[in-house]
Amino acid sequence: DGGITQSPKYLFRKEGQNVTLSCEQNLNHDAMYWYRQDPGQGLRLIYYSQIVNDFQKGDIAEGYSVSREKKESFPLTVTSAQKNPTAFYLCASSLSGHGYTFGSGTRLTVV
Amino acid sequence: AQSVTQLDSQVPVFEEAPVELRCNYSSSVSVYLFWYVQYPNQGLQLLLKYLSGSTLVKGINGFEAEFNKSQTSFHLRKPSVHISDTAEYFCAVSDKRDGGFKTIFGAGTRLFVKA
Secondary structure (H helix, E strand, O other): OOOEEEEOOEEEEOOOOOEEEEEEEOOOOOEEEEEEEOOOOOEEEEEEEEEOOEEEEOOOOOOEEEOOOEOOEOOEEEOOOOOOOOEEEEEEEEOOOOOEEEOOOEEEEEO | OOEEEEOOOEEEEEOOOOEEEOEEEEOOOOOEEEEEEEOOOOOEEEEEEEOOOOOEEEOHHHOEEEEEOOOOEEEEEEOOOOHHHOEEEEEEEEEEEOOEEEEEEOOOEEEEEEO
């Protein structure tokens, strides 16, 4: 079945450590997105990519980085510059604006 | 500017009762409209979408929504809810700009179905 796979499901980060969240899709979608969700809040866009080797900052890109070397993969790195990284992170893909397919999310906690 | 407002943050309702979750949007161009559902600790799942054509769209799990252009609304309805419908529901609007689609999500409405 086609879909989006996010891993790991749970991730713990120590202070000052960089961590990378994986997102892989086999839907042949061109566009991919990373959102952050905090308790009781909606989704905030971190980064998005419309095509391979190109990506743009979203509304809250500071402290995050991404790459898009393959169509199927859009990993997100949470750097030490992100001062409040504890959140639920969602990856999504879409085809020409016809709605998103979301992964099951990664819950990141700072310890 | 593009925006989405979900008018209710929480909606409690008894099982088998009807429910309406309200969504209003603003955009200066033609839009695509969506409703998503999120169960605890999961990603969002697309319930239904309006792209063009009939203003009444039917989705999964017995939900439907009506696009009202004059009211700039896209309210979600279900005639009889089940306990399993307890979840958070997000309205989203997407329009085409700068060569791609930009999507904005509402803050979400938590539907709580009581026995």
